[in-house]
Amino acid sequence: MGSMREQENAGCRTTGVPSEFDPGRRVFRLSWLPGELTHLTYTGQRWEHSLTALLPAWTPGRGAAPVRAGRVVTVTVGARGVDVCRPLREWDPELAGSAAPSTPPGVAVAPVRDRPAHLYVSPDGSRAALSWRYAHDAWAAVLSTNQPGSARVLRQIAEGLVGDDRPLTVPFLRVPPPADCRLERVAVERRDGRWHRVWGGYLASGSPAPYGDLTIGVRRDWSGGPGNTTADGRPAWSAGGLGTYRVGRVPGAAPRTVAEVGVLTPHGLAALGGDRAALGGDRAALALAARVRLVTDPDDEAGWRPF
Known part of the structure; x- marks a missing residue:
């Protein structure tokens, strides 16, 4: 794993391109x-x-x-x-x-x-x-x-x-993923100049998934209706298996910001301690989402944290 170094400010001209980039650093x-x-x-x-x-x-x-x-x-x-x-x-x-x-x-x-x-x-x-x-x-x-x-x-x-070789920064404090999961991707989505959705994607050990098994992140302006459960005393949306788990009232956030944990594959569910029937995995996914905290001012990118 590595990052591509700029030489002579010339359009990514380099002689040392790695076979893998670091997902957490810009290229x-x-x-x-x-x-x-x-x-x-x-x-x-x-x-x-x-x-x-x-x-x-x-x-x-x-x-x-x-x-x-x-x-x-x-x-x-x-x-x-x-x-x-x-x-x-x-x-x-x-x-x-x-x-x-x-x-x-x-x-x-x-x-x-x-x-x-x-x-x-x-x-x-x-x-x-x-x-x-x-x-x-x-x-x-x-x-x-x-x-x-x-x-x-x-x-x-x-x-x-x-x-470029700066760290990719995000508006929330990094939450450690389940054991034996490695970072595969980081995505920062903006709409009309504001951040909209930011997340990290993880691959579980031994998984054949080409793009990852779990995601952890935040989304603003969510209004998907009333939650179907609670987590840490806060409104939550449970997928009940594979899917996206959300927890609202993220500390320091606007009312419609939610923390999200995406369970993409059975390997991701197993990494959370569940199985194909979601036994245990749904509770763990909501608990993981409930641990997400935003930085002090998430709209000020100067205060964002490296992923």
Whole structure:
């Protein structure tokens, strides 16, 4: 595990890219994004770090309703040997089965920061990707959906990408996960300039899950109806098995902020001390969520804590 070091402030130019990143430390930052993209999520993972920016096609009401995206831009920096154009190969049938990552989609275009680059545009023009090999066997890409002027926009984003090695910080005090669970990812989601949901994802020992088994975090502006149980004397929402467990009235938070523990797989349930029937796991999930505490002023990012 390691982090990618910036050299010469040159678009993540480096000769020492690890096979795994540290999920808890940033890998890059951007100097520019289209201003109309209002929902931003930075995700640190072992195999890649990404920032997704979107403009909603509609804004949901309060609660857990998902956001439907009208326009999306995703910036991805991969660890050594990672195919950062994987989403394109899944979206567009004409790319299915194409080689990766030594032959990126599209045609060769002008270099990005003196690095070989390729531009791909889907036949209907709705999707585009600018990818470049920023180091030996390591790739970065900017992908877009429904983005006007995509070739120009993607290049402007790519040219403003620089390496970063700061800790990823969050607005809550870190809660130790169950024993034998390791951190796999950290995600910080913002909407209209405010944090919306922040969480860490964990992989249980021996689990085959590709993305993790448990999540621990916080969400603001939750209004999912009255709780179906209590935890530590506070309103709570129990999934009763696999699913998301929530506890309200988080100390120091606005009324609609909840702590969340997501139980994604049976391995995650077992790590909490439960089984497929959720015996014990549901109580442990709520107890874990009830331990989450926010920093003194969660809207002041200067006081956020490293994950």
